[in-house]
Amino acid sequence: MAFVMKEIRNIAIIAHVDHGKTTLVDKILYQSKLFRDTDEKKELILDNNDLERERGITILSKNVSVEYKGTKINIIDTPGHADFGGEVERVLNMADGVLLLVDAFEGPMPQTRYVLGKAVALGLKPIVVVNKVDKENCRPEEVQEMVFDLMCNLDATEDQLDFPTVYGSAKNGWMSEHWDNQTEDVTYLLDQVIEHIPTPGIVEGTLQMQITSIDYSNYIGRIAVGRISRGTMRANTPISLVRRDGKVDKTRIKELFVFSGLGKEKVEEVQCGDLCALNGIDDFNIGDTVADFENPEGLVPMDIDEPTMSMLFTINTSPFFGKEGDFVTSRHLRDRLFKETEKNLALRVEETESPDSYIVYGRGVLHLSVLIETMRREGYELQVGKPRVIIKEVDGVKNEPIETMTIDVPEATSGKVIELVNMRKGEMTVMEPRNDLMHLEFEIPSRGIIGLRNSILTISAGEAIMAHRFLKFAPWKGEIPSRSKGVLIVHETGVSIPFALNKLQDRGHFFIPPGVEVYQGQVIGEHTRDNDLVVNVTKTKKMSNMRSSGADDKVKIAPPLIMSLEQAMEYIDDDEYVELTPKNIRIRKIFLKEHERKRGGVMA
Numbered sequence: 287m288a289f290v291m292k293e294i295r296n297i298a299i300i301a302h303v304d305h306g307k308t309t310l311v312d313k314i315l316y317q318s319k320l321f322r323d324t325d326e327k328k329e330l331i332l333d334n335n336d337l338e339r340e341r342g343i344t345i346l347s348k349n350v351s352v353e354y355k356g357t358k359i360n361i362i363d364t365p366g367h368a369d370f371g372g373e374v375e376r377v378l379n380m381a382d383g384v385l386l387l388v389d390a391f392e393g394p395m396p397q398t399r400y401v402l403g404k405a406v407a408l409g410l411k412p413i414v415v416v417n418k419v420d421k422e423n424c425r426p427e428e429v430q431e432m433v434f435d436l437m438c439n440l441d442a443t444e445d446q447l448d449f450p451t452v453y454g455s456a457k458n459g460w461m462s463e464h465w466d467n468q469t470e471d472v473t474y475l476l477d478q479v480i481e482h483i484p485t486p487g488i489v490e491g492t493l494q495m496q497i498t499s500i501d502y503s504n505y506i507g508r509i510a511v512g513r514i515s516r517g518t519m520r521a522n523t524p525i526s527l528v529r530r531d532g533k534v535d536k537t538r539i540k541e542l543f544v545f546s547g548l549g550k551e552k553v554e555e556v557q558c559g560d561l562c563a564l565n566g567i568d569d570f571n572i573g574d575t576v577a578d579f580e581n582p583e584g585l586v587p588m589d590i591d592e593p594t595m596s597m598l599f600t601i602n603t604s605p606f607f608g609k610e611g612d613f614v615t616s617r618h619l620r621d622r623l624f625k626e627t628e629k630n631l632a633l634r635v636e637e638t639e640s641p642d643s644y645i646v647y648g649r650g651v652l653h654l655s656v657l658i659e660t661m662r663r664e665g666y667e668l669q670v671g672k673p674r675v676i677i678k679e680v681d682g683v684k685n686e687p688i689e690t691m692t693i694d695v696p697e698a699t700s701g702k703v704i705e706l707v708n709m710r711k712g713e714m715t716v717m718e719p720r721n722d723l724m725h726l727e728f729e730i731p732s733r734g735i736i737g738l739r740n741s742i743l744t745i746s747a748g749e750a751i752m753a754h755r756f757l758k759f760a761p762w763k764g765e766i767p768s769r770s771k772g773v774l775i776v777h778e779t780g781v782s783i784p785f786a787l788n789k790l791q792d793r794g795h796f797f798i799p800p801g802v803e804v805y806q807g808q809v810i811g812e813h814t815r816d817n818d819l820v821v822n823v824t825k826t827k828k829m830s831n832m833r834s835s836g837a838d839d840k841v842k843i844a845p846p847l848i849m850s851l852e853q854a855m856e857y858i859d860d861d862e863y864v865e866l867t868p869k870n871i872r873i874r875k876i877f878l879k880e881h882e883r884k885r886g887g888v889m890a
C-alpha cells in the first residue's frame with residue numbers, strides 16, 4: 287500500500303505565564319472536534335495533572351494534534367513560568383513556527399522576551415496572537431506595536447518581522463483579524479497557521495530523530511518524543527541510539543505513535559517532519575538521536591539548562607516524624623530523588639557527608655516546590671532548608687545570578703515597593719505609568735527576589751503583578767538584609783490552646799489555629815519584633831477554670847496566616863527547615879531546644 291503523505295504544520299504556543307496558552311489549545315481542540323462530530327461537548331482540560339489543575343499553571347509541555355481542512359496541525363503547549371524556560375527552549379526544536387500569545391492588557395513580559403528570543407534565534411516563523419481583548423482597559427494595538435519593537439530588538443529577520451497578527455479572546459473561544467470584530471470561533475487563527483507557517487521539509491535519507499521530551503505511561507514505561515528530521519520511522523525495527531557523548535547502542539523500536547487529538551494513535555510508519563512517540567528503547571536521554579541501525583548519524587545534542595538554585599533535602603527529624611507519611615527513611619529519599627533526575631532535566635542531586643541529606647539543584651523555587659509537592663502527595667515526609675542561589679567564581683571574582691523583574695502596582699504604593707526592592711539591591715531601569723498602574727522594571731540579584739513576592743503583595747494589598755527571569759551572572763552585590771522579623775517558637779510539645787494564643791496575640795501573628803499539635807522548637811508565628819521569642823501556647827497550668835469549651839468560644843483570635851509551600855520555602859531563615867508531610871507543612875528551628883540555638887531567643 288502506498289504511503290500517503292499528509293500536509294503537516296508543527297507549531298509551539300509560547301507566552302509569558304498566564305497569557306492564555308492552554309486555554310487557547312483547549313479551545314482549538316474542542317472546536318476542531320466539533321468540525322467532525324458534535325457528541326463530545328465537555329470542556330477539554332489540557333493541564334491534566336493534579337498540581338497543574340490546582341495551581342492553574344502548565345508544568346510540562348504537551349503535544350496535541352488536530353486535523354483542519356485536511357492538514358494535520360501538531361500543537362505543543364508550553365509552560366510559561368520562567369523556571370520551566372529550558373523545557374520551552376527544547377521543545378521549540380520540534381516546531382516550524384510559533385504562536386506568540388500576548389495579553390492585550392499586560393503586553394510583553396519578561397518571559398515573553400525570553401521565549402520569543404529563542405524562537406527568533408531558531409528561525410521559527412511567528413504568528414502573534416494578542417489575546418484577552420475582552421479585558422477591560424486592554425490596549426491591543428499598543429501591545430501589537432510593543433511586540434513588533436521587541437522583535438526588532440531581538441534581531442528578527444525580515445520574514446519574521448512580517449508576522450501576521452491575530453486578535454481575540456481564547457477564553458471566549460474566538461480569534462479575528464481585528465480586535466473589535468468578534469467572530470464565532472478560532473478558525474481565523476487556524477487559517478493563518480495553514481497560510482503562514484511553513485510545511486516541514488521532507489529530507490530523504492537514513493533515519494534521524496532527536497529525542498526532545500520524555501513521556502511516561504504506566505503500561506508501556508518510558509516513551510521518547512521527538513520530530514523526525516530525516517527519513518522515515520517504522521514500528522518494530524532495529525535502530526541505533528546515538529548518545530550525547532557519541533556512544534552508539536543497538537536497540538529496537540517497539541511501538542510507534544503519532545499525536546492525535548489529546549492522545550496518541552498507534553501507527554506502523556511515521557513520515558519525515560511529523561512528531562512521534564515511541565517505546566522499546568528504555569535507556570535513553572533527552573538529546574540522544576534515534577538513528578539508522580547500520581549507518582547511525584547523531585544530531586548535535588541540544589544544551590540543557592544549568593540549575594540556578596539549590597536546597598538541602600533531608601529526612602524528617604521532627605518529633606512528629608513518621609506519623610503522617612509512608613516513605614520516611616534516607617533510602618526512600620535517596621531513591622526518589624535520583625529517580626527524579628531521570629526525567630527532570632534541569633534537576634541535579636548531590637550527595638553530602640550524611641546519607642540523610644542531599645543537595646538538590648533546580649531552576650528556581652517553583653521548579654523545586656513542584657517536586658516537593660509531588661513527593662508529599664506520593665506519601666513522603668521530608669525537610670528542606672532555605673533555597674540558595676548558585677554562586678560562580680569568574681576570574682577570581684564572586685558572581686551571582688541577576689534577574690530582570692517587572693512589577694506593576696497601583697501608583698499609590700509604588701514608592702514603598704521601590705524602597706523595598708532597593709533594600710534588596712534592585713536597581714530600577716524603567717518607571718512608567720500604564721493605565722492606572724505604575725510599571726516598574728528592575729535588575730535585581732536572585733537572592734533579593736526570594737521572599738519578595740509576599741512582601742510586595744502585602745504592601746499592595748494583593749494588587750501587584752510581578753514577574754522575573756534570569757538575566758546574567760554579575761559580581762556579588764553585597765549583603766541583603768534577611769527577614770526583618772523574628773519568629774514565635776513553641777516552648778513545649780502539646781496542643782495549641784485558644785486561651786494561650788489569645789493572650790499572645792499582641793506579640794505577633796500566628797501561622798497555626800488553636801487545637802493543633804505542635805512541638806518544641808516549631809515556628810508557629812511571626813514576632814512583631816526582630817528577635818525570636820519562645821512562647822507557651824500549650825500551657826495548661828492556671829487554666830483549670832478556663833477549660834470548658836464555652837469559655838474558649840468567646841476568645842477571638844485573628845485567623846492564622848497559612849503559608850503555601852513556596853511561601854514557607856521563601857520565608858525560612860538559615861537556622862530553620864520546612865517540614866513536609868502528606869498532611870502538613872510546618873516550619874521549625876533546626877535546633878529544637880532553646881539552649882542549642884545560637885541566636886538565643888527570649889521567653890514570653
Ligand SMILES: Nc1nc2c(ncn2[C@@H]2O[C@H](COP(=O)(O)OP(=O)(O)OP(=O)(O)O)[C@@H](O)[C@H]2O)c(=O)[nH]1
Pocket residue numbers: 301302303304305306307308309310342343344345364365366367417418419420421454455456457458
Ligand atoms: N479575560 C480573559 N481571560 C483569559 C483569556 N484566555 C485565558 N484567560 C484566563 O487566563 C488564565 C490563564 O490561562 P491559561 O490558559 O492557563 O494560561 P497559560 O498561558 O496556559 O498559563 P501557563 O501555562 O501557566 O503559562 C485563566 O484564568 C484563563 O481563564 C481571555 O481571552 N480573556
Ligand SMILES: [Mg+2]
Pocket residue numbers: 307308309333343344364365366
Ligand atoms: Mg498553560
